[in-house]
Amino acid sequence: MKDQSILCVDDDINLVNALKIILNNSNYRVFTASDGFEALDILKEKPIDIAIVDYKMPRMDGVELLKKIKELNQKVEVLILTGYGTISNAVECIKIGAFDYIIKPFRKDDIIKRIEKLSEARTETPVKDVTQPHYYKFDNLISKTAKMLEIRNTIVKIADNDSTVLILGETGTGKGEIAKAIHDCGKRTNKKFNIIDCASINPNLFESELFGHIKGSFTGASKDKIGLLKTTGEGTLFLDEIADIPKYIQVKLLRAIEEKELRPVGAIQHQKFSARIIAATNTNLYEAMKKDEFRKDLYYRLSVVSIEIPALRERKDDIPLLVDHFIKKFDKDRKLITGIADEALQVIMEYDWPGNVRELENCIERAFSLGVEGKIGADDLPYTIHTPDSCSNTVFSAGKGTMSDYEKEIILKALNASNGNKRQAARNLKIGIATLYRKIKRYNLN
Ligand SMILES: Nc1ncnc2c1ncn2[C@@H]1O[C@H](COP(=O)(O)OP(=O)(O)OP(=O)(O)O)[C@@H](O)[C@H]1O
Numbered sequence: 001m002k003d004q005s006i007l008c009v010d011d012d013i014n015l016v017n018a019l020k021i022i023l024n025n026s027n028y029r030v031f032t033a034s035d036g037f038e039a040l041d042i043l044k045e046k047p048i049d050i051a052i053v054d055y056k057m058p059r060m061d062g063v064e065l066l067k068k069i070k071e072l073n074q075k076v077e078v079l080i081l082t083g084y085g086t087i088s089n090a091v092e093c094i095k096i097g098a099f100d101y102i103i104k105p106f107r108k109d110d111i112i113k114r115i116e117k118l119s120e121a122r123t124e125t126p127v128k129d130v131t132q133p134h135y136y137k138f139d140n141l142i143s144k145t146a147k148m149l150e151i152r153n154t155i156v157k158i159a160d161n162d163s164t165v166l167i168l169g170e171t172g173t174g175k176g177e178i179a180k181a182i183h184d185c186g187k188r189t190n191k192k193f194n195i196i197d198c199a200s201i202n203p204n205l206f207e208s209e210l211f212g213h214i215k216g217s218f219t220g221a222s223k224d225k226i227g228l229l230k231t232t233g234e235g236t237l238f239l240d241e242i243a244d245i246p247k248y249i250q251v252k253l254l255r256a257i258e259e260k261e262l263r264p265v266g267a268i269q270h271q272k273f274s275a276r277i278i279a280a281t282n283t284n285l286y287e288a289m290k291k292d293e294f295r296k297d298l299y300y301r302l303s304v305v306s307i308e309i310p311a312l313r314e315r316k317d318d319i320p321l322l323v324d325h326f327i328k329k330f331d332k333d334r335k336l337i338t339g340i341a342d343e344a345l346q347v348i349m350e351y352d353w354p355g356n357v358r359e360l361e362n363c364i365e366r367a368f369s370l371g372v373e374g375k376i377g378a379d380d381l382p383y384t385i386h387t388p389d390s391c392s393n394t395v396f397s398a399g400k401g402t403m404s405d406y407e408k409e410i411i412l413k414a415l416n417a418s419n420g421n422k423r424q425a426a427r428n429l430k431i432g433i434a435t436l437y438r439k440i441k442r443y444n445l446n
């Protein structure tokens with residue numbers, strides 16, 4: 001028998017019995033109650049660790065019971081059971097202290113996984129405890145799914161050391177946000193956090209940007225320049241879009257990281273530097289290595305710690321919390337938008353989010369710019385979210401699409417998915433950036 005007692009509360013007796021069997025089979029001690037009052041009686045007598053509470057119950061609903069449980073014993077963790085129709089209310093429950101919510105119907109192994117995660121969190125997760133000094137650093141990193149909580153744990157563990165970190169994930173998954181959290185959680189928090197976007201730097205000036213140069217070392221070098229590795233001091237240098245770093249710099253960067261020293265362009269002497277390096281990319285580095293565009297040795301050196309952020313579609317439970325977070329972010333106390341209607345949330349939950357958190361953020365911001373008031377309704381969401389495949393379907397189903405129509409729609413779709421990021425769209429379309437610009441001009445897509 002595991003050392004955990006679970007109390008299941010639901011007026012649906014079949015569901016309570018099913019939960020009891022599932023949890024007993026996994027060796028948990030289980031108590032059951034059919035309403036809030038019965039649940040509170042049990043809580044007063046038995047040492048309960050976790051309560052699974054239905055949101056909708058007669059006499060005393062889930063919110064009220066949650067509040068009473070917390071008054072009685074702060075340490076009891078509460079999981080809220082909810083249907084799709086009441087997810088937004090379940091999110092409210094998290095704000096007042098529930099650990100998590102589970103959407104009905106759920107699968108047997110899903111509920112066991114949640115409970116196991118919760119048990120782990122109770123015993124070892126430092127980030128769940130808001131009294132931990134690092135906790136508030138995650139205010140901008142909304143996450144509740146197991147994988148994201150694991151990432152939070154990793155961040156806390158590595159924040160204070162000097163190892164290089166490689167952050168991987170599709171566009172808009174929050175790589176920049178995580179790099180900042182690593183910086184903020186550790187000893188560098190009051191030092192500089194410098195970002196270098198490797199994709200946008202002129203390849204000829206890259207070396208000088210990173211390592212600096214001495215006066216006269218090349219045409220235009222009219223005075224000495226200190227590079228970013230050095231000016232970052234003891235802070236963090238975030239190399240964003242690392243896959244775009246020119247090949248000739250890759251070997252120099254590798255050496256610099258290994259030796260913790262650099263040589264400015266034109267200089268003879270090496271200089272020490274102490275910045276921590278964090279790199280990120282949304283490119284498949286394995287493919288780039290296969291094509292010999294990215295050095296394997298640099299990859300291994302950068303990925304001493306590697307953090308892979310799952311796409312938003314793989315962690316949909318984060319969506320309601322993110323929606324709530326962005327509504328607050330854009331509302332700025334004017335209280336124009338009070339929340340999201342359940343049918344709108346359902347549309348949002350069913351969409352695939354190719355542009356990930358950024359696309360979701362833009363979708364909420366759009367509602368503000370449209371002047372929506374009260375709750376965001378399904379009609380306030382962009383057309384593409386309601387009918388994600390509409391572009392290609394209409395061209396073909398109408399049976400009158402020309403090749404150019406099709407190409408135009410595909411490009412529009414890619415631009416939409418990358419939130420207007422042309423470099424990313426070109427990559428997804430597997431065409432060169434210059435080709436993309438040409439086509440945008442030809443089809444007048446600007
Ligand atoms: N977990 C999160 N909680 C709150 N906001 C988030 C989260 N993840 C991402 N965001 C927000 O989403 C937007 C995109 O995130 P970010 O720029 O970090 O993505 P990225 O992975 O670096 O994307 P790209 O590959 O296009 O550079 C930002 O506004 C960021 O603040």
Ligand SMILES: [Mg+2]
Pocket residue numbers: 175176240
């Ligand atoms: Mg980024």
